Amino acid sequence: MKRLVLLGGGHSHVHVLDALAQRPLASVETLLVSPHPHQVYSGMLPGWLAGHYRLRDCLIHVDALARRAGVAHRRATAIGFDPAAQRVFCSDGAAFDYDVLSIDTGAVLDLGALPGASQHALPVRPIERFIQGCNSLVEHVRARPRTIITFVGGGAAGVELILALRRRLRRHVREGRAVLQLISSSASLLPGHPAGVGRRLEAQLAACGILYYPDRSVAAFLPDGVILHTGEEIESNFNLVATGGAAPPWPKRSGLATDAGGFISVNGFLQSTSHANVFAAGDVASMVDHPRPKSGVYAVRAGPPLADNLLRALAGRPLKRHAPQQRALYLIGTGGHHAIASWGPFSWQGRWVWRWKDRIDRAFIARFSRDTPTEANLLHRSESESP
Numbered sequence: 001m002k003r004l005v006l007l008g009g010g011h012s013h014v015h016v017l018d019a020l021a022q023r024p025l026a027s028v029e030t031l032l033v034s035p036h037p038h039q040v041y042s043g044m045l046p047g048w049l050a051g052h053y054r055l056r057d058c059l060i061h062v063d064a065l066a067r068r069a070g071v072a073h074r075r076a077t078a079i080g081f082d083p084a085a086q087r088v089f090c091s092d093g094a095a096f097d098y099d100v101l102s103i104d105t106g107a108v109l110d111l112g113a114l115p116g117a118s119q120h121a122l123p124v125r126p127i128e129r130f131i132q133g134c135n136s137l138v139e140h141v142r143a144r145p146r147t148i149i150t151f152v153g154g155g156a157a158g159v160e161l162i163l164a165l166r167r168r169l170r171r172h173v174r175e176g177r178a179v180l181q182l183i184s185s186s187a188s189l190l191p192g193h194p195a196g197v198g199r200r201l202e203a204q205l206a207a208c209g210i211l212y213y214p215d216r217s218v219a220a221f222l223p224d225g226v227i228l229h230t231g232e233e234i235e236s237n238f239n240l241v242a243t244g245g246a247a248p249p250w251p252k253r254s255g256l257a258t259d260a261g262g263f264i265s266v267n268g269f270l271q272s273t274s275h276a277n278v279f280a281a282g283d284v285a286s287m288v289d290h291p292r293p294k295s296g297v298y299a300v301r302a303g304p305p306l307a308d309n310l311l312r313a314l315a316g317r318p319l320k321r322h323a324p325q326q327r328a329l330y331l332i333g334t335g336g337h338h339a340i341a342s343w344g345p346f347s348w349q350g351r352w353v354w355r356w357k358d359r360i361d362r363a364f365i366a367r368f369s370r371d372t373p374t375e376a377n378l379l380h381r382s383e384s385e386s387p
């Protein structure tokens with residue numbers, strides 16, 4: 001009996017679980033190690049914050065998918081592995097041997113190096129903690145005459161989330177109680193996208209009365225402010241951080257080949273360039289032959305070829321090369337039922353873009369929800385699924 005271990009229930013691994021459910025493998029035991037019973041679909045997180053979706057509309061039930069695939073789910077976090085012994089170590093002290101290992105644990109937002117961040121800033125990842133923090137933020141704003149809220153990060157996530165938060169506050173809090181501001185280290189919003197996207201989003205921020213500080217990096221967080229790299233201090237009572245993700249430290253520490261940022265180096269087969277029985281996809285990986293931005297689109301697209309290659313590796317068959325698409329479509333919500341599309345050098349906006357995004361996002365969730373647990377069996381779920 002061979003053992004396949006999947007680390008993380010991310011966007012690529014949900015495809016792997018789906019593929020295993022459709023083609024169960026005889027003589028292979030599969031184990032998923034991931035801390036949560038579900039995966040919050042990040043594409044719908046701003047829509048949840050804005051109030052368009054209930055949280056349960058945005059969940060992929062990873063444990064239901066695993067059960068359907070006959071895969072045991074250990075609710076734990078991987079903290080490292082020993083490639084020579086082919087053994088993974090988990091946060092709960094458990095260790096598991098593998099024949100083939102696949103890693104889709106995403107990027108991390110480590111604010112440890114930024115003074116004051118751990119006490120005075122809420123990072124967007126892990127998403128589960130961010131959701132709790134947003135709920136308390138609304139209560140915080142309600143209870144005070146005035147709260148200044150600062151978002152750090154001028155990428156798609158930061159801009160979408162601040163516009164969504166503004167919509168949420170308008171619906172639940174009296175006008176004038178919250179001031180929102182966005183700090184971005186780049187000169188324009190969403191660098192890497194066509195200039196029109198940044199301009200359209202700047203216009204949205206201005207129309208919503210959100211203060212925007214381009215070209216500034218945060219040097220430290222204080223209880224009631226942020227200090228910028230210029231030395232300037234800006235008043236702030238609540239700080240949220242949506243800057244680009246970093247690599248988790250444990251793949252490099254475990255001896256895997258990584259790029260300069262610590263992301264796992266993989267070849268065209270999504271296979272580690274240093275260890276042939278280790279595969280990786282999504283934000284945690286860096287394709288050496290086809291570098292692409294970290295994005296859910298590429299993580300999703302890597303899912304089917306990753307599933308195929310894992311099955312091939314387990315069967316000792318030749319692997320198949322994956323060439324990721326050149327361009328990805330980004331659909332960026334602006335708070336209401338309106339969104340901006342970015343594709344290659346083009347951009348569009350309108351309510352129709354929102355409807356398009358909504359359709360794509362709901363279809364993605366529906367695809368993996370065929371066996372979604374009912375409220376009743378969620379309540380009766382026991383830990384007996386753990387190996």
Ligand SMILES: Cc1cc2nc3c(=O)[nH]c(=O)nc-3n(C[C@H](O)[C@H](O)[C@H](O)COP(=O)(O)OP(=O)(O)OC[C@H]3O[C@@H](n4cnc5c(N)ncnc54)[C@H](O)[C@@H]3O)c2cc1C
Pocket residue numbers: 007008009010011012013033034035036038039042043045046076077078079104105106107124156157160161281282283284294295296297298299330331
């Ligand atoms: C607000 C927001 C909106 C976004 N919108 C879009 C969008 O519209 N389009 C787009 O393309 N991209 C979007 N992104 C980026 C997108 O979320 C990421 O690129 C995508 O999530 C990467 O997928 P992944 O599978 O690599 O990792 P993730 O989706 O982060 O999944 C990783 C999984 O692994 C688990 N895990 C983490 N560490 C461990 C560990 N050590 N051991 C075991 N399990 C672990 C996590 O709990 C999680 O389930 C958005 C990001 C944010 C924050």
